[in-house]
Amino acid sequence: MATTYRICPRSGLQFNSDAEKLMRWHAVAGVLSLLVGGIMALGVILTRWPAVKLLEADTFYMVLTAHGLNMLIFWIIFFEMAVLLFASSTLLRCRLAMPRLAWFSFWLMAIGAVMTNIAVFQGESSVMFTSYVPMMAKPHFYLGIILFAVGxxxxxxxFLGTLVVAKSEKTYEGSVPLVTFGALTACIIAIFTIASGAIILIPTLLWSLGYIREIDSLMYRTVWWALGHSSQQVNVSAHVAIWYAIAAIVFGAKPMSEKVSRTAYFLYILFLQLASAHHILSDPGLGSEWKVVNTSYFMYFAVFASMIHGMTVPGAIEQAQRLKGYNKGLFEWLRKAPWGNPAFSSMFLSLVGFGFLGGISGVMMGAEQLNMLIHNTIYVPGHFHATVVIGTTLAFMGLTYFLVPVLFKRELLFPGYAKIFPYLFGLSMYMVALVMMGAGTLGVARRHWDMSFAGAPMAYEWPGAAYLMMGLTGIFGTIACVSGGLWILQIVFSLLFGKKLEEGEKLSMPIPLTLPAPTPGGAAHPPATPGTMVLALIFLTAFILYYFVNWKYLSSLWGMA
Amino acid sequence: MADQEERIPVMQQVLDNPFLLLFLGITIPTVIYLMWGVMEIANIPVAH
Structure with a gap:
């Protein structure tokens, strides 16, 4: 069958027909997973809200399991596979390698996701996202995850094959674009992640079938976290690539330095996966050398890389804006940014929230001593809701506003909601992350159905602030769930009922969708970026203060006699 | 002169080779995180 292409008149992007259909199916499957995970999120939030306590314990753990798997695995990875297809076939303007195998992979993933969800909702696999042994789920719970991972x-x-196709057919010259390089980084981390998952989940499946007598719990935790945490590092690489893409789409921004940005991605490839160890910092059995090397010495190279991206993306935007004439003071470039364009506002809120809330808290948790302050408290979900929801999900949602007209050829319905959505969802998630981390600092346990431990022989009296913050988690979490639900409805309605955009037809929606355009002047020396430098210094100040405040807090817990 | 212009820096050659990057990205965490970690756990004396 001949390979066919379409050039999108609105973006100038060239879509291979096989890749385009696959991107749509992956994106739709991802959004369906997000829908299931979002409904489950409401159940979790309304149960952990002490004044509401919606669900019974058994149902709560089932709902929590479904929430974790659908959000952290199915939604994210389906969407990331769409990003890989886009970053290879579309950005390199080439055919997709092995399209039949790509469809087979998609269906493996879809069958796996459905199978695991069935296992969870049957009620006998409430082992949560981590599925720690010796808790045992039904065999089809593990089998579903394995099928999804193989797909x-x-x-x-x-994706790698498509890079080879593009190179051999000379569809690009020199190096691949930076966004494709970011996707390559995500792909490499995903391969490590999935291989680690196979190493531990295949024996666990055999254990649940009765072929293996036992699985060592520490061995399970160590290998499983190479899947559990590294899968979230795939997100980081993918959403950073999306930050660069949105900066290029909305502003025509070019990276400040391709070398620096690529080197930062290279540091991700080498070191980002090692952060998995911070889940095991309080476990006996593994030595401090292993813990410190993995979560501190080498991991800081990856933290350094994130700080580079956090500076070069706004820096590239500042340069593009200054070239357009927004030169007054430190921040005119930022004030005059298109804050009503949901692709941009989602990206910027994602970048700031990921850095200030997710990044700083992640580094703090990665120090072995400080980790003891918050280990297994609700601080941990506070941290990863800042990275995965604010960092990744919000960036993916913002990109989707670009994809509806470009990939799905539909006009976006309810554009007014699109303008406010990033603030409604993003800022409520900022609050959720903050109050979760606050409650965690006071010691409130993660995952537990009843924070008050009512009826337990060793009850604990929490300070009022802990209940207040768990109540605020409920309020802001509900706002985030409802606004996220409305986003799903908006996207689904747009795909089903939005006006079909014919080839060559321009958008009539009022959301500006600026396309990459040559920046005027062609300056030999790009403008300086003092505004970004000030933002970076504010970030560093917050980082240092928060880090040392926690050491102070730790020292006050154990007074020296 | 032409040779000098066409010479690609070593670092760029590394970054332009996806399979070398794949090798590094799998090997380093496998050795430092997985193998080292598993060896430590395997060396814990078994309680009797």
């Missing part, structure tokens, strides 16, 4: 692994190899 994703095959798509990663199809």
């Amino acid at each position: 994703a692994l095959l798509t990663c190899f199809i």
Whole structure:
């Protein structure tokens, strides 16, 4: 069958027909997973809200399991596979390698996701996202995750194959674009992640079938976290690539330095996966050398890389804006940014929230001593809701506003909601992350159905602030769930009922969708970026203060006699 | 002169080779995180 292409008149992007259909199916499957995970999120939030306590304990753990798997695995990875297809076939303007295998991979992922969800909702696999042994789920729970992972692994190899196709057919010259390089980083981390998952989940499946007598719990935790945490590092690489893409789409921004940005991605490839160890910092059995090397010495290279991206993305935007004439003072470039364009506002809120809330708290948790302050408290979900929801999900949602007209050829319905959505969802998630971390600092446990431990022989009296913050988690979490639900409805309605955009037809929606355009002047020396430098210094100040405040807090817990 | 212009820096050659990057990205965490971690756990004396 001949390969066919379409050039989008609105973006100038060239879509290979096979890749385009696959991107749509992956994106739709991802949004369906997000819908299930979002409904479950409401159940979790309304149960952990002490004044509401919606669900019974058994139902709560089932709902929490479904929430974790659908959000942290299915939604994210389906969407990331769409990003890999886009970053290879579309950005390199080439055919997709092995399209039949790509469809097979998609269906493996879809069958796996459905199978695991069935296992969870049957009620006998409430082992949560981590599925720690010796808690045992039904065999089809593990089998579903394995099938999903194999499908994703095959798509990663199809991405690599497409890079080979593009190079051999000379569809690009020199190095691949930076966004594609970011996707390559995500792909490499995904391959490590999925292989680690296979190493531990295949024996766990055999254990649940009765072929293996036992699985060592520490061995399970160590290997499983190479899947559990590294899968979230795939997100980081993917959403940073999306930050660069949105900066290029909305502003025509070019990276401040391709070398620096690529080197930062290279540091991700080498070191980002090692952060998995911070889940095991309080476990006996593993030595301090292993813990410190993994979560501190080497991990700081990856933290350094994130700080580079956090500076170069707004820096590239500042340069593009200054070239357009927004030169007054430190921040005119930022004030005059298109804050009503949801692709931009989502990206910027994602960048700031990921850095200030997710990044700083992640580094604090990665120090072995400080980790003891918050280990297994609700601080941990506070941290990863800042990275995965604010950092990744919000960036993906913002990109989706670009994809509806470009990939799905539909006009976006309810554009007024699109303008306010990033603030409604993003800022409520900022609050959720903050109050969760606040409650965690006071010691409130993560995952537990009843924070008050009512009826337990060793009850604990929490300070009023802990209940207040868990109540605020409920309020802001509900706002985030409802606004996220409305986003899903908006996207689904737009895909089903939005006006079909014919080839060549321009958008009539009022959301500005600026396309990459040559920046005027062609300056030999790009403008300086003092505004970004000030933002970076504010970030560093917050980082240092928060880090040392926690050491102070730790020292006050154990007074020296 | 032409040779000098066409010479690609070593670092760029590394970054332009996806399979070398794949090798590094799998090997380093496998050795430092997985193998080292598993060896430590395997060396814990078994209680009797």
